[in-house]
Amino acid sequence: RKEVEQDPGPFNVPEGATVAFNCTYSNSASQSFFWYRQDCRKEPKLLMSVYSSGNEDGRFTAQLNRASQYISLLIRDSKLSDSATYLCVVVNGSSNTGKLIFGQGTTLQVKP
Amino acid sequence: NAGVTQTPKFQVLKTGQSMTLQCAQDMNHEYMSWYRQDPGMGLRLIHYSVGAGITDQGEVPNGYNVSRSTTEDFPLRLLSAAPSQTSVYFCASTPGPNSGQPQHFGDGTRLSIL
Numbered sequence: 001r002k003e004v005e006q007d008p009g010p011f012n013v014p015e016g017a018t019v020a021f022n023c024t025y026s027n028s029a030s031q032s033f034f035w036y037r038q039d040c041r042k043e044p045k046l047l048m049s050v051y052s053s054g055n056e057d058g059r060f061t062a063q064l065n066r067a068s069q070y071i072s073l074l075i076r077d078s079k080l081s082d083s084a085t086y087l088c089v090v091v092n093g094s095s096n097t098g099k100l101i102f103g104q105g106t107t108l109q110v111k112p
Numbered sequence: 113n114a115g116v117t118q119t120p121k122f123q124v125l126k127t128g129q130s131m132t133l134q135c136a137q138d139m140n141h142e143y144m145s146w147y148r149q150d151p152g153m154g155l156r157l158i159h160y161s162v163g164a165g166i167t168d169q170g171e172v173p174n175g176y177n178v179s180r181s182t183t184e185d186f187p188l189r190l191l192s193a194a195p196s197q198t199s200v201y202f203c204a205s206t207p208g209p210n211s212g213q214p215q216h217f218g219d220g221t222r223l224s225i226l
Binding site for chain 1: 145147152153154155156157160168170171200202204206209210214215217218219220
């Protein structure tokens, strides 16, 4: 089993739709969680961190469920510019020596 | 501020050749990583370093060597290139994986092994 798993999609949604992605992780001791965005043939960039209590940044909401070992990303009112691959990242290990493990990414295509 | 600089951006090698992918950062980050990205596979961790003189293996270390003689530089070496190593390689740095700070990525190196 992979340490971090995502549904690769693609998710094809119309503009204005709400879409949610999940990411499961296998290591119950994982400490930190992030969502990154990657545009075609570009480097990944941080979208948002995921906090235990859940957090929101504009149209984006991230949540963590430690009991079930998954994180989620909700995008409301999808824009054409949201089309990208969304990567979840899990940090395994202690403090500053852990490994950052990426999921394989979920592709989102927002259509007019 | 250059951030993370990777060189070269593109490279074609023949099977069995060796080469070094360079990575340098000017943000005084302790933690640096190398990833490879293949279609449908996401980013897979090759090697990482938590500081100068310290390196460790990631998910797919076979066929690659690294060293970290300075905080700034983290080169990745392919000793004997194989077609299975055709991929896009990303170098990244951060103050620390649990620092709350994002990883900064280089632009990537697109490597083809014939």
